[in-house]
Amino acid sequence: MNSKPIIVAPSVLACDFNHLGAECERIEKAGANWLHLDVMDGHFVDNISFGPPVVESIAKIATVPLDTHLMIKRPDHFFPRFIRYVHNITIHVEPDYDIGSTLRGIRAGGATCGLAISPPTPFEKVEPYLNQIDLLLVMTVNPGFGGQTFMEPMMAKVKRAAQLRAERGLDFHIEVDGGINPNTAAVARECGANVLVAGTDIFKAHDAALAIKELRD
Secondary structure (H helix, E strand, O other): OOOOOOEEEEEHHHOOHHHHHHHHHHHHHOOOOOEEEEEEEOOOOOOEOOOHHHHHHHHHHOOOOEEEEEEOOOHHHHHHHOOOOOOEEEEEOOOOOOHHHHHHHHHHOOOEEEEEEOOOOOHHHOHHHHHHOOEEEEEOOOOOOOOOOOOHHHHHHHHHHHHHHHHHOOOOEEEEEOOOOHHHHHHHHHHOOOEEEEOHHHHOOOOHHHHHHHHHO
16 A cells, blocks of 8 residues: 655654754664654643754754654744744644645745644544645644554554545655554554654664664564
8 A cells, every 4th residue: 555665754852852963863873764853832732842943953963854743733823933944844734723825835935744633633624635735644642742552543544545645646645653663663554654753662772773674664
């Protein structure tokens, strides 16, 4: 079901922030294709992570694409503060704002655009936007905190996304985020996901290169 190359995008939120630059360089050397940046505002999700200054700092040393996931209530208002530093910006379908206009704005600013869907949200909410996006992020845990257990029922959304992509002749990536380890990555790949986000499983691994290889293979 999966014809796209597998991309591993370690979540920087799991790194040792006392050594942010060195951590990003270490994971790049271990084979990361992208770096995944989780931005949380304490409103859309019940957690706060980091904002534009940290993203700017990462952009100064990163050599791989920065995949930025805005778990925030007003992505329409805040995405311009990130766009100069990153390669992709993913916004959520759940908040009340003009999604189509925001996707177009991200593209106009020079980045690719993604749309994310949380576990409780029916897939039908993202269907109208599939022809406007470069990436669909299917959350396999509830957004906001790391270390949660992979929700295998979300694979129905991954399969549906892959089906509609083929039927409509579209070309967006399908990304999964939450509880991703070698076992769950294999399930997600089989269902059609090609971008795998993992935090602790990579940054805390004894051998990060092996951890990345195991997710990809």
